[in-house]
Amino acid sequence: MPTHLPIAPTASVNSTRFVSQSECNTALACGLQWFGTWNLGYRPQYPENMPQRVGSMGHAILNDRVLARYYSRDTGPIAAASIERTKRGWGEWTPELEDEFALAEGASNTLAEAIDLDSLKPIIHNGAPLAEVRLQVTWANLAAAGFGKIIDDLHRLTTAYAGIEGQPDIGLLMPHGTILGLARTCVDFKMRQRPDLGGAGEDSAIPDPQGAFYKILLAASGIAIDEFRQVNVYAGPWLCLDDFMRDDSPYVRADGLPSRDLNKLGAMVKAGVWADAWRLLVERKRVAHTQRPMKVSQKTGQPLKGQEWTPPDDWDARQFIRHLETYPTVAVRSFALDMSVCRDVVRDMLGAVDAHLAAVAKGVTPSRHLRNFPTSPCVKRFGCPVQDACRASLGTGNAERVMREQADAGALVRRADAPVGLIPARVVA
Ligand code: SF4
Numbered sequence: 201m202p203t204h205l206p207i208a209p210t211a212s213v214n215s216t217r218f219v220s221q222s223e224c225n226t227a228l229a230c231g232l233q234w235f236g237t238w239n240l241g242y243r244p245q246y247p248e249n250m251p252q253r254v255g256s257m258g259h260a261i262l263n264d265r266v267l268a269r270y271y272s273r274d275t276g277p278i279a280a281a282s283i284e285r286t287k288r289g290w291g292e293w294t295p296e297l298e299d300e301f302a303l304a305e306g307a308s309n310t311l312a313e314a315i316d317l318d319s320l321k322p323i324i325h326n327g328a329p330l331a332e333v334r335l336q337v338t339w340a341n342l343a344a345a346g347f348g349k350i351i352d353d354l355h356r357l358t359t360a361y362a363g364i365e366g367q368p369d370i371g372l373l374m375p376h377g378t379i380l381g382l383a384r385t386c387v388d389f390k391m392r393q394r395p396d397l398g399g400a401g402e403d404s405a406i407p408d409p410q411g412a413f414y415k416i417l418l419a420a421s422g423i424a425i426d427e428f429r430q431v432n433v434y435a436g437p438w439l440c441l442d443d444f445m446r447d448d449s450p451y452v453r454a455d456g457l458p459s460r461d462l463n464k465l466g467a468m469v470k471a472g473v474w475a476d477a478w479r480l481l482v483e484r485k486r487v488a489h490t491q492r493p494m495k496v497s498q499k500t501g502q503p504l505k506g507q508e509w510t511p512p513d514d515w516d517a518r519q520f521i522r523h524l525e526t527y528p529t530v531a532v533r534s535f536a537l538d539m540s541v542c543r544d545v546v547r548d549m550l551g552a553v554d555a556h557l558a559a560v561a562k563g564v565t566p567s568r569h570l571r572n573f574p575t576s577p578c579v580k581r582f583g584c585p586v587q588d589a590c591r592a593s594l595g596t597g598n599a600e601r602v603m604r605e606q607a608d609a610g611a612l613v614r615r616a617d618a619p620v621g622l623i624p625a626r627v628v629a
Pocket residue numbers: 230231232233568569570571577578579584585586587590591
């Protein structure tokens with residue numbers, strides 16, 4: 201192998217490592233991101249952000265709620281969030297963290313009420329509810345369950361990893377509209393920070409990779425499921441009246457009235473709060489109007505016509521208030537999981553990791569998948585964990601070296617259990 205190549209493959213494998221759906225999805229999305237984050241194990245140095253903390257606490261609170269009912273004990277949302285705080289190294293409780301806990305608890309309550317969580321029975325696995333249980337299935341288990349063809353010829357993957365793993369949020373017996381009785385459902389909770397809950401609503405005709413992966417993982421673990429449901433809940437901040445009334449509020453339009461664009465607001469607002477903001481801002485405009493000097497006729501000395509105060513038409517405002525009154529804060533998206541489709545989807549997911557491992561073994565950096573639309577991971581802040589290193593290496597042709605330099609400078613850290621799979625020797629040294 202030429203010495204100038206960035207990667208020097210070794211025969212090292214870590215056969216205790218299991219591949220997750222999250223790793224597969226990264227591999228499908230961008231080879232370089234997979235290489236940086238999963239193969240080399242780099243993570244940015246910055247701490248978890250607010251949406252991640254709210255999401256983690258929300259999941260812990262919901263998990264505790266299901267387990268508490270099953271074991272006939274009281275729920276402990278603060279205790280559950282506190283365990284998460286300690287586990288993830290967020291430090292002591294601060295006013296900001298307490299506010300985030302309040303968002304997580306509020307969203308969890310909203311979600312539980314929307315799907316009637318407290319009346320649903322969990323799927324029982326090994327004598328306990330299937331709630332945030334880490335499942336691991338070896339390649340041999342997968343083949344024994346009839347999924348051997350999924351990994352046919354994926355030699356690099358099956359050498360570098362021991363099997364597949366995942367931690368579904370929860371398994372529930374849920375009412376279903378099209379089959380009699382209860383559907384065995386794998387439920388995934390998504391805590392959203394924006395009013396747009398991901399366009400959820402209609403049942404999707406496009407298979408969901410996460411759902412497909414869990415269906416195969418659960419089936420190979422002896423748990424057959426009928427469907428996968430994604431339950432999206434708004435867990436972001438709620439605007440208050442002061443947000444609209446302060447000087448230079450970003451939520452007030454150039455004409456002095458409150459914005460009606462939920463995307464621009466970027467947070468939810470209760471109908472009553474927005475109605476009050478409308479009323480007070482209209483009054484503010486009226487007072488400003490009365491205080492400005494009137495133009496008078498030079499002939500008569502009387503005020504010129506057309507300067508009278510005219511209140512703004514409130515038809516749109518009333519429509520928007522009604523819209524806010526019925527705006528959903530929970531959206532459920534169902535995915536029917538046809539087993540033959542799931543096999544194909546999971547085969548593609550695992551194949552992506554195998555292909556990148558093959559590139560690494562040849563001493564080639566897995567390829568970038570640059571995306572330049574405004575919300576893409578390459579563009580959005582925190583959109584890709586190795587975004588800065590990727591950009592800095594453009595033109596040098598040596599992404600691995602740039603990542604290593606950034607790690608030396610403290611901008612990236614390596615996971616304690618990295619690297620996985622075939623390891624670039626220079627990084628290990
Ligand atoms: S910034 Fe974009 S191209 Fe670069 S590694 Fe991340 S996702 Fe891939």
